[in-house]
Amino acid sequence: MSLNEFWDYLVLGVVLGSIYAVIAIGYTLVYGVLQLINFAHSEVFMLGAYGGLISLTIIAPGDSPSALASVGYVALGLAAGGLFGAVTAYGLEKVAYRPLRRRGAPRLIFLITAIGASFFLYNLAGKLFGRDPLPMPDAYENKKVFTLFGADLNVTQLLLLGAAVVMMIGLDLMVNRTKLGSGIRAVSQDAEVAGLMGVDIDKVISRTFVIGGVLGGAAGYLYGTFTQVKFDMGFIPGITAFAAAVVGGIGNIRGAMLGGMMLGIVETLTVPVFGGEWRHVGAFVVLIGVLMFRPTGILGERVGRTA
Amino acid sequence: MSADVSVKDPAARAARLRHVAWYQQPRMKRLGAMLALGVVLTMMVGEQGNTRDIFYSLETSFTGVNLWVCVGLAVAIWAVREFAGTSVSKVAGSAVAAGRALPVDRVRTMLRTQPKLKWVLAVAGLLLALFAPYNLTGYWQTVLVDQVATYALLAIGLNVVIGWAGLLDLGFVAFFAVGAYSAAFWTGALPVDPPVVLNNFLVIPVAVLTCLIAGVLLGAPTLRLRGDYLAIVTLGFHEIVYIVAKNADGFTGGSAGARQIPKFSAFGYEWSLERMPYWYLLVTVIVVLIIVFVRLEHSRVGRAWTAIREDEVAAAPTVWTRCGSS
Structure with missing residues (x-):
């Protein structure tokens, strides 16, 4: 692997990693408030991609839209993706998890429910939208923007990176500065005491799902422009992002960002070294390696009750 | 409406807090849920979508007669449950409320109090497993071998890991x-x-x-x-x-x-394309495994597993030292 190639792959890795980081935040937020691995989050991501696809199919940007129009189309795709993701996540919480929570179901039941919801949603998407991959309609002309250390950066890569970074900074500010953010932190530290202090736990959990859904759905649109849209596209990014959340320390939002970035880079650098078919192995080997030496992730977990 | 009157009068404030709009009533909420179920059902029974036109499936589902059938069905079920006297769920609910045991629990108690019944049931089940599949068609025999028996085997193993050891x-x-x-x-x-x-x-x-x-x-x-x-x-x-x-x-x-x-073969006999020999092989393995695991559950290792599941930290000093040293 020449140095030029290395930079190319590194750029790709950072781009992919930023997407994983955004998805991983969704996992880690929900894990924080519910101690639940929300396996259906990968379907939130997938439906977000379909949201972007549907909105851009309806609006149908022409062959070479102007720069201003491109910005509008991308914003539309992101908004539609976020909306679909938010609605899916909200519905999931309301339909699948809240009844279980009311009845005090054991944690294993939540997990099985999450897996079942995931199966249901992706098969429904396959039924409604067909089972073949679809390209995301181009919202802009994908051309080279500039060269960094011999690696070409094109519009898609910059868009993905930029949008992901903006979302991450926005989320970090929201969680650390706003009232809802402190509610989320309070519930993840100790839901019972937070409830006694006047935090509306149901509302906080519901909104946490919505926030995770917006991020996941928008990430789905971005990932769709990067690759293709397919009914089972959520599975691999989903488990990689969950692995990223664990690598960074589950419940820890900055840890999720770090872990996502790391696994994205590792996954992409596996390609030139071992070949494309081994790319997903790299991420999981890193996961197991990290957990061997730091059983609670790199930055440590931030969950009040650990069970 | 003057705000200050209601603020001053606690009873009026409480009444306002208690007030539920029509759409907030449980009955209407259940109707909403049933309508949503109807829409989901419409999508599930609709046409298979294709990638040439991603709206094809949605369009055909929501413009055809299917939508009205599914939503009508949902509303009908809702109406029957809400308005047609005591429904099944109410009967079950009142049984729980009255402290009466559900049928499942009653069978369980019966099994616990009469150990012989357990053996009778086990033998009956085994006889059923041995002789009933002869009357099935080839397809269902394949299902028994490929899916039922294999899943049963897997579930026995998974039960140890997740169920016992947690x-x-x-x-x-x-x-x-x-x-x-x-x-x-x-x-x-x-x-x-x-x-x-x-x-x-x-x-x-x-x-x-x-x-x-x-x-x-x-x-x-x-x-x-x-x-x-x-x-x-x-x-x-x-x-x-x-x-x-x-x-x-x-x-x-x-x-x-x-x-x-x-193919499997032993003592000159070969398991060929017939399904039933495989079924008997699998049933034998499953029965042996169930016996082994039931014995194992109450053994020292089994109790250690349970202890780990209940509390790993507390189990660490007590169980493992005993298991290890003795």
């Missing part, structure tokens, strides 16, 4: 693959030749041993992990096994897999 193992089925591939290897069905080609029955202990080694390899780095960390690591292990099996063409045969695995 270890959330999402990669359990990776061991299924490891066992299958070692069976293929030792019977000479893989592209690489084994040192000796074994009979299928001899492969079983070898496959068990291979899985044991794989389990130790996975277990060694993950022993320190708890709960959900274990879940993701085992899931990662599962993915690694899957990708290796799919990509290591030279060893596993890639995505085509191993096809020419020889």
Whole structure:
């Protein structure tokens, strides 16, 4: 692997990693408030991609839209993706998890429910939208923007990176500065005491799902422009992002960002070294390696009750 | 409406808090849920979508008669449940409320108080499993062998890991693959030749041993992990096994897999294409395993598993030292 190639792959890795980081935040937020691995989050991501696809199919940007129009189309795709993701996540919480929570179901039941919801949603998407991959309609002309250390950066890569970074900074500010953010932190530290202090736990959990859904759905649109849209596209990014959340320390939002970035880079650098078919192995080997030496992730977990 | 009057009068304030709009009433909420179910059902029974026109399925589902049938059905069920006297759920609910046992619980109590009944049921079940499948069609016999029996075997194993030890193992089925591939290897069905080609029955202990080694390899780095960390690591292990099996063409045969695995044979008898011999083989294995595991559950190791599940930290000093030292 020449140095030029290395930079190319590194750029790709950072781009992919930023997407994983955004998805991983969704996992880690929900894990924080519910101690639940929300396996259906990968379907939130997938439906977000379909949201972007549907909105851009309806609006149908022409062959070479102007720069201003491109910005509008991308914003539309992101908004539609976020909306679909938010609605899916909200519905999931309301339909699948809240009844279980009311009845005090054991944690294993939540997990099985999450897996079942995931199966249901992706098969429904396959039924409604067909089972073949679809390209995301181009919202802009994908051309080279500039060269960094011999690696070409094109519009898609910059868009993905930029949008992901903006979302991450926005989320970090929201969680650390706003009232809802402190509610989320309070519930993840100790839901019972937070409830006694006047935090509306149901509302906080519901909104946490919505926030995770917006991020996941928008990430789905971005990932769709990067690759293709397919009914089972959520599975691999989903488990990689969950692995990223664990690598960074589950419940820890900055840890999720770090872990996502790391696994994205590792996954992409596996390609030139071992070949494309081994790319997903790299991420999981890193996961197991990290957990061997730091059983609670790199930055440590931030969950009040650990069970 | 003047705000200050209601603010001053606590009773009026309380009344306003208690006021529920029509759409907030439980009955209407249930109607909303049923309507949503109707819409989902419409999508589920509608046309298969295609990628040439992604709106095709949605369009046909929501413009056709299906929508009205499904939504009508949902509303009808809602109306019957709400307005037609005592419904089934109310009967069940009142049974619970009155402290009467549900049928399932009553059977359980009966089994506990009368141990002989348990044996009668077990023998009846076994006889049913042995003789009933003869009357089934070939398709259902295949289902019994390929799915029912195999899943039962897998569930017995999974019950030990998740049920007794409480270890959330999402990669359990990776061991299924490891066992299958070692069976293929030792019977000479893989592209690489084994040192000796074994009979299928001899492969079983070898496959068990291979899985044991794989389990130790996975277990060694993950022993320190708890709960959900274990879940993701085992899931990662599962993915690694899957990708290796799919990509290591030279060893596993890639995505085509191993096809020419020889038939089971013992003492001159060969399990050929007939389904029932396989069924009897599997039933035998399942019965033996159930007996072994029931004994194991109450053994020292079984009690240790339960202790780990209940509280790993508390179990560490008590159970393991006893198990290890004695």
